[in-house]
Amino acid sequence: MNAAPADQVRLLDLQALDTRLGQLAHRKESLPEHAELTGLAKDATGLRDLLVAARTEEGDTAREQTKAEQDVDQVRTRATRDQQRLDSGAVTSPKDLENLQREIASLAKRQGDLEDVVLEIMERRESAQSRVAELTERLGSVETRVAEVTERRDAAASEIDAETATVAKERAVVAGSVPDSLLALYEKLRAQRGGVGAARLYQRRCEGCQLELNITEANEVKAAKPDAVVRCENCGRILVRTSESGL
Numbered sequence: 048m049n050a051a052p053a054d055q056v057r058l059l060d061l062q063a064l065d066t067r068l069g070q071l072a073h074r075k076e077s078l079p080e081h082a083e084l085t086g087l088a089k090d091a092t093g094l095r096d097l098l099v100a101a102r103t104e105e106g107d108t109a110r111e112q113t114k115a116e117q118d119v120d121q122v123r124t125r126a127t128r129d130q131q132r133l134d135s136g137a138v139t140s141p142k143d144l145e146n147l148q149r150e151i152a153s154l155a156k157r158q159g160d161l162e163d164v165v166l167e168i169m170e171r172r173e174s175a176q177s178r179v180a181e182l183t184e185r186l187g188s189v190e191t192r193v194a195e196v197t198e199r200r201d202a203a204a205s206e207i208d209a210e211t212a213t214v215a216k217e218r219a220v221v222a223g224s225v226p227d228s229l230l231a232l233y234e235k236l237r238a239q240r241g242g243v244g245a246a247r248l249y250q251r252r253c254e255g256c257q258l259e260l261n262i263t264e265a266n267e268v269k270a271a272k273p274d275a276v277v278r279c280e281n282c283g284r285i286l287v288r289t290s291e292s293g294l
Contacts, residue, residue: 048276050229055276055287057225058233058245064218068211069242075207080200087193094186101178108172115168119161126154229276236284245285248277250293256282269294 129151138144222230237244246255251265258281260268268277268286277286288294 048228048232049272049274050226050276052273052288054224054226054229055245055285056289057221058229058285059247059287061218061221061225061233062237062243062245064214064221065237065242065244067214068218071207071211071214075204075211078200078203080196080203083196084193084200087189087196091186091189091193094182094189098179098182098186101175101182105172105175105179108168108175112165112168112172115161115165119158119165122154122158122161126151126158129154232276233285240282240284243284245287246279246282248286248288248292248294250291252293253279253281253284253286255279255284255286258282265294268292 129147132138133144133147133151138147225233233244235244240255243255246253248254248260248268252259256279258279260280264280268288271277273288277288278284279286
């Protein structure tokens with residue numbers, strides 16, 4: 048393939064722009080905020096799971112407390128009724144009177160036991176409520192942090208996108224000035240060789256693979272016509288000759 052030396056040199060400008068675009072894309076993908084957001088998302092998920100468990104425990108203890116308080120009320124109501132019967136003098140039989148007094152004493156003990164149960168449940172419920180409040184606060188802090196980091200990431204990405212757009216426009220202009228056949232070869236090689244399709248020959252060294260041409264290779268390149276499109280024997284990239292090629 049042949050191409051004017053100026054067109055070949057223009058490939059170096061195109062390659063520099065493509066390299067810059069690649070750097071910008073890598074920079075955008077590697078923003079530290081991405082990793083930070085991933086960690087925060089993991090923290091938030093863990094806190095939400097713990098919060099669900101804490102709220103479930105709070106709801107369970109609330110129902111337990113309600114049931115236990117109802118049991119206390121039932122015993123208290125029955126004890127009150129028995130005490131009223133005793134105080135009214137309606138019970139005259141010594142045996143019935145003894146049984147009624149025994150039942151009142153039993154109900155008093157039962158009420159005391161149930162009230163202890165209520166207190167124990169209340170303590171567990173208060174603990175669950177405190178846990179819910181703590182986890183809610185921690186989750187809120189993480190979510191606030193997520194919002195802050197997301198805003199910072201988006202700002203950085205927007206800045207990179209703006210620069211990318213500028214470089215892409217410049218690339219389109221340069222690419223438009225390169226002959227189609229030469230551009231097609233460059234694009235093919237760039238796709239095959241890690242984003243670098245053309246490299247400068249500097250002091251007999253290919254700047255694509257960083258290997259120096261041997262004597263035979265250097266003589267072949269030197270003997271090639273100025274408009275011949277030369278390829279590096281080592282990496283296969285287009286080798287662009289300039290006044291600094293060292294030939």
